[in-house]
Amino acid sequence: MSHSLTILKIGGAVLQDEAALSAALQFFTGMPGQKILVHGGGRKASDISRRLGIAPQMHEGRRLTDAATLEVVTMVYAGLENKRLVAQLQHMGTNAIGLSGADANIILSEKRKHTTVDYGFAGDVISVQKAPLQALLGAGLAPVCCAITHDGQGQLLNTNADTIAAVLAAGLAADYHVDLLYCFEQPGVMEDLSRPDSLIQELRPDSYARYRAAGVIAGGMLPKLDNAFRAVNAGARKALIADLEGLRNGGGTTIRL
Amino acid sequence: MSHSLTILKIGGAVLQDEAALSAALQFFTGMPGQKILVHGGGRKASDISRRLGIAPQMHEGRRLTDAATLEVVTMVYAGLENKRLVAQLQHMGTNAIGLSGADANIILSEKRKHTTVDYGFAGDVISVQKAPLQALLGAGLAPVCCAITHDGQGQLLNTNADTIAAVLAAGLAADYHVDLLYCFEQPGVMEDLSRPDSLIQELRPDSYARYRAAGVIAGGMLPKLDNAFRAVNAGARKALIADLEGLRNGGGTTIRL
Numbered sequence: 169m170s171h172s173l174t175i176l177k178i179g180g181a182v183l184q185d186e187a188a189l190s191a192a193l194q195f196f197t198g199m200p201g202q203k204i205l206v207h208g209g210g211r212k213a214s215d216i217s218r219r220l221g222i223a224p225q226m227h228e229g230r231r232l233t234d235a236a237t238l239e240v241v242t243m244v245y246a247g248l249e250n251k252r253l254v255a256q257l258q259h260m261g262t263n264a265i266g267l268s269g270a271d272a273n274i275i276l277s278e279k280r281k282h283t284t285v286d287y288g289f290a291g292d293v294i295s296v297q298k299a300p301l302q303a304l305l306g307a308g309l310a311p312v313c314c315a316i317t318h319d320g321q322g323q324l325l326n327t328n329a330d331t332i333a334a335v336l337a338a339g340l341a342a343d344y345h346v347d348l349l350y351c352f353e354q355p356g357v358m359e360d361l362s363r364p365d366s367l368i369q370e371l372r373p374d375s376y377a378r379y380r381a382a383g384v385i386a387g388g389m390l391p392k393l394d395n396a397f398r399a400v401n402a403g404a405r406k407a408l409i410a411d412l413e414g415l416r417n418g419g420g421t422t423i424r425l
Numbered sequence: 426m427s428h429s430l431t432i433l434k435i436g437g438a439v440l441q442d443e444a445a446l447s448a449a450l451q452f453f454t455g456m457p458g459q460k461i462l463v464h465g466g467g468r469k470a471s472d473i474s475r476r477l478g479i480a481p482q483m484h485e486g487r488r489l490t491d492a493a494t495l496e497v498v499t500m501v502y503a504g505l506e507n508k509r510l511v512a513q514l515q516h517m518g519t520n521a522i523g524l525s526g527a528d529a530n531i532i533l534s535e536k537r538k539h540t541t542v543d544y545g546f547a548g549d550v551i552s553v554q555k556a557p558l559q560a561l562l563g564a565g566l567a568p569v570c571c572a573i574t575h576d577g578q579g580q581l582l583n584t585n586a587d588t589i590a591a592v593l594a595a596g597l598a599a600d601y602h603v604d605l606l607y608c609f610e611q612p613g614v615m616e617d618l619s620r621p622d623s624l625i626q627e628l629r630p631d632s633y634a635r636y637r638a639a640g641v642i643a644g645g646m647l648p649k650l651d652n653a654f655r656a657v658n659a660g661a662r663k664a665l666i667a668d669l670e671g672l673r674n675g676g677g678t679t680i681r682l
């Protein structure tokens with residue numbers, strides 16, 4: 169447990185805004201200790217899909233990934249967005265190395281099983297390989313992980329980026345002091361999105377259960393928080409959900425046991 | 426000089442043919458010692474370009490890379506093709522890790538300077554960083570390198586894949602016994618493409634100069650051979666230009682000092 173490791177996940181809104189992205193990458197560059205960046209890229213993928221004549225199809229916030237869509241997300245996440253981030257980080261002095269889950273076999277997943285919805289080539293994570301990640305971190309490299317994984321049988325799979333960040337945090341928690349940071353466009357988890365003063369500063373399992381039962385926390389925030397709790401339940405020191413301002417100034421919502 | 430390192434470059438025709446690609450990846454998997462795979466992807470990039478309404482533009486066999494084309498080649502080379510190869514190699518038991526030149530800062534290049542032709546975001550290689558490549562090879566990983574590099578200032582650049590293979594061979598020749606293999610669709614360098622029995626089995630600097638002066642070797646073979654000689658001049662043990670059959674059975678054209 170000698171090293172600290174911070175895993176920062178940046179969302180689609182940050183990727184779409186050059187100034188916000190640059191600020192997030194500067195924040196990442198300034199983070200002390202070992203670090204991993206995780207990113208999505210769904211908005212750009214939808215844009216490229218449309219230009220290629222492939223209509224993006226979603227079900228409950230998750231992309232239905234047919235073969236043509238898998239090509240697009242592989243191109244956009246692992247190619248365009250990943251290499252853009254790596255090149256910018258190199259310029260800022262961070263020795264970044266871009267990875268999918270197939271690279272060095274770091275994240276193995278399986279095609280999603282669902283009784284009624286065919287998610288296509290969507291992957292649910294099975295396991296994280298610690299050894300190659302530790303080798304890269306130990307060599308002074310900062311992995312930049314996109315939301316593409318593989319099944320070990322040669323098939324790439326589209327995987328949720330929040331989940332990637334959480335399973336990396338969980339998988340490395342036994343060997344590092346892990347903090348998981350979700351950077352998105354809200355100040356944190358809010359009791360009422362229309363009231364900026366309604367930020368929930370801390371969530372623990374009991375308070376999360378109460379907010380959830382009362383319907384105060386709902387919708388797309390639930391999978392994000394489930395991922396955050398997955399990480400802390402596996403031994404991560406804490407998770408933090410915040411906007412960039414909150415990450416910088418100690419704001420946001422802290423999730424811990 | 427304790428380890429052998431084989432660098433295999435596969436061309437566009439191999440990438441376009443599933444059976445040939447699978448055979449080439451099986452060959453790569455069976456290669457003893459440490460290894461690096463280098464690939465292009467120009468045909469798929471031209472296909473995606475056209476579907477996005479961007480007409481591919483070439484000058485003397487080199488792609489003119491405007492900003493929109495750079496996005497396409499980054500998507501196709503570093504995303505689609507690179508991750509497809511990595512996932513297939515993982516399935517075959519090779520612990521592959523996909524890289525652009527920006528990843529771990531392995532290949533630094535500069536925007537091509539040309540007095541009359543604007544090649545756009547085309548990169549000429551300046552330097553190869555040995556340390557991260559040695560760290561990856563030493564960790565038992567097989568780098569899979571695409572033909573995208575960066576200038577260290579945040580700009581990605583489109584770079585010739587044959588050149589990438591040659592500069593990797595040259596850059597690592599002081600530390601490994603390096604063999605550079607160019608796998609393409611011909612049996613090797615031919616005196617006469619219409620005569621299958623006209624394979625040139627060996628080229629050394631003097632015989633290459635004679636064939637070149639006589640016009641027997643010309644066109645697109647010249648930059649490939651210049652790259653091969655660049656590698657052996659820098660200390661690589663040999664270069665070999667062959668089709669997959671030749672690579673397997675000791676055929677092809679061997680280039681050495």
